[in-house]
Amino acid sequence: MKLLLWPALLALSLPGLSLGTSTQDHAQAVLKFGPRVTGSAGNEQARSYLEAQFRALGYQTRRESFTYPRFDDLGSDVRAGEQLLTGNALQDSAGGEVTAPVIQVPGVGTPADFVRVDVRGKVAVVSRGQIPFIEKTRAALAAGAVGLVIVNNSAGDFRGTLGQRVEVPVLGVSPTVGAAMKDGQPVTLRVRVSQSNVQAVNLIAFKAGVGQPDVLFGAHLDSVPGAPGANDNLSGTLAVLDVARRAVGTPLSARSFFLLFDGEEDGLLGSRAFVKDSPEVVKGLKAMFNLDMVGVNVMPLSVSGEAPLVEAARRAGVEASEGTPGSSDQVPFRQAGVPTLFFHRGLDANYHQPGDTLLDPALVEQTAEAAFRIANEVLNTAPLR
Template structure:
């Protein structure tokens, strides 16, 4: 489904985009859309470099001020509209490519003991369910033999994580007659797991600190618990924001980064930083010949499995992708001094003098992977792990690092396109 603004898209523009992409993107109205609160602006400074740094930093702050930008939520849509407005201010046409996918959501799962609720984490793919029954501690990790001679039928089982897949644990518990399964993490923190196939009983995880005492108690004495797994699959609508100069239907370089974040995290470094650098590059290129060969994309749904970038490449015509000399992806570039760049050998040869090129940087966990799978040369810009990754504390970045990343990327793009 394509959402449009009040003005209809022109026939000429519609046809040009149909040539480039297999799906039709519908142009938004040329009027400005609502902007987010840009937050406190940094004090103006004299140098152009500092001003560019401030602009990218302000973009991060504006996105952080919105709150967690989880795909499919009103906040994510507000973030996409903010980006549309900023690209239009820089002189670009904008398109929104919408796409849908199924997403598992835990709306709150608990195990209540003696009137005290313990917060559980429903495993991805579990069915919802409720049960109040005695709890049976299963020794070891939940292999079929571990359930032998235990009074599991009609009861809730509790087992340790490890050695065999979560799905096998659930299947073995169900075959033994259990009406629910609790899996206890063997490491610190929350256990987030995925079940494959079609589970027939609700499955929830507990942290080690909460789960081990409960399992020990069930071994030592009769213990009744109430299990509530409140989870479901929902259809999510994501929004890729695409910007380009009027008439540019076949870019040579595509520059992008994802703007969504995980639940509970304002996502400054992951990945308002990459979103800001992408927009910063668009601003820098706007009045140069480089912009006539570039598209800029803010991808949605990356945190749910690269949904936006995969939707983009699947919609693109083969000749559109084959016409790309490079896809540059920016993810987590606002923290840590060392800029790391990885990707296709033809492009890392250009990037080599600019930054470190560790082979470990390139993997399948960010949006360049969807393009690499279609044989598009890629470069991935990254500054390494962040202590605040996927936490509520991901609130700040260093604007100077954003500026440094933008300048490095500008130099690389100039060499790729051989344009001064």
Template sequence: MPTTHRVALLGALLLPVAAGANVETHLAAVLKFGPRVTGSEANAQARTYLEGQFRALGYEVRRETFTYPRFDDLGSGVEVGGRTLAGLALQGSVGQEVTAPVARVSGVGTPEEFAAAGVRGRVAVVDRGTLPFAHKARNALAAGALGLIVVNNQPGEVRGTLGEPVALPVLTVTREVGAGLRSGERATLRVRVREGDVTGVNVVASKSGVTRPDFLFGGHMDSVPGAPGANDNLSGTLAVLDLAGRVAGTPLATRSVFVLFDGEEDGLHGSRAYVKANPEIVRNLRGMFNFDMVGVNVTPLTVSGEAGLVEAVRRSSGAVGRVGDTGGSDHVPFAGAGVPTLFFHRGLDANYHQPGDVLADPALIREAVDAALKTVNALPASRP
């Protein structure tokens, strides 16, 4: 990288405060849309808003769409004693409503334990643990249960899969909900599910004429159902936008592409689709920088990935650098395609995938961007 380019990039670290202040503005604006589940109206609203911000910075924006199969819970739960209690269907469960007495199962759900509890013609309730969900469900079905409720053995909800179709309505509930389900009490189990294809949309921003970028800066825009996703991962999304804003007037902008991935929460679908659809760009990347959950300081900022990039992190910033992959996020498909990657992350906070994920610290987001820009500045001037 020529000296003049390095000076320009260092200047991007010191842009006027107004550029950084936009992080606060964007946080408030996007959070108002609600959980950004892939395929939802909130996701579309957030995408339109963020596209407008990239365009305002002078970037061209395009959308790349992709589809994948998904299992959706349309609002499952259990009604008992006049109370409606929340629950989540396990993927592979049949959608069905049944009303029957509750049968509490002592143990983890072996065939003998279901038989001893007398679950035939009843809604069986068993604790999570030891046996896979599918084994519990098959054992309950074989014992004649009309439905199965799995009670979490840890705090919070359970989102999971049976791993195979089972002809039984299966619901997971929290420990608190499970404590209110007593043997002999009549309950109505409602498992409402839908299986089908969902369309995801990646947002791709770059300067006009950029066809062979050196760097891709990315983060996923989607969140899980019920979670506004401030830290996971509006923090990473806004790190990408903030970085794009800081370098907009520098040579780095013409050597970069900025991508907001969709479908990450359902299995890295957006990043996998991008790698597949853009082989020439991917093949020539010097680095893919992925930002995921950088707005809550659970641990100091950790940057993990390819050895050469991690060494640049260590030389240039105070971030903790670790060689190797330390998280399943959108850098993974790029690493699999041979691209050197860096994963910027601060750990899982207490509101991870919860309705309480409504806060992210703009200063921490900007700190992650600082580390990324310093890392690029510390790299050799040209491709190896």
């Protein structure tokens, strides 16, 4: 796998890399571990490396473990004639192998769409979009399909979740794969899945004696299978580390937690576990800042959240807007009543793809600077404990 940073900023090669202090050095060091799927060796190697960086800055660290059942795709595909077409099993799909003719279902897979064709005993192919995956699957089952293939409505393949267990194999594929499946053509749909318990680990950095922080800076460390996760979300992780660096020797360091969540890609599980297991800490927070995908400038930095923090951001000279877009680790905190800000630069073209090897250290550091300034504004206007 070729590891890249923004071309103009790439200066170091991996062999013999010494421990550095720049965002660029840290990115190179972590990316060499590969995808950081929760429970994997790469995930643990990255966490250990980052833990050492927090400690080198003078912070103490604590690991908080939790377990959860995880659905894994062990390699799923469709064989059409001599072609072996790959895809991703949707979470909660049944495993299995079926051989049957293809039927292309018009529309997006509503019950009305399935009435227009005979899918009994066939592998139904529908387009993604407009209605949830589970509704497409229920309609396919009700119509008698023995398998379902959902075709992405944009370039590339995708990963998705049904939300409840179904008794039919369901595969998500790219438009190219969908177009290769012809009406009436016999295919073999093979969905290979497993469910097992995964141990995840949240990493918390804090100054000695800090048990009740006023501010929590968070980012998820894990990535999806096959994706090195440079932008999603090594960029946010390194921004949190950079905020911690900036905070050294300031009052902010003694009033903050810096937290790297695990299990975000499996459903915000690290942040949910922290909120559930640390209710007193959560109740005392004045702000939670979540940094996710801030290393590629798809759009200018978006800072959004509840009104009091938006006002603090504006006083700090950072453009911000009210609202709570996105489904990331700020959500469990917001649901627990904590004011939150979400830092984000949009979904880049390599989102959840093997090509997620790019991040711009300058953008990461700009995000960290914005978060640092806003947090200081929050503390300057909040009563001391």
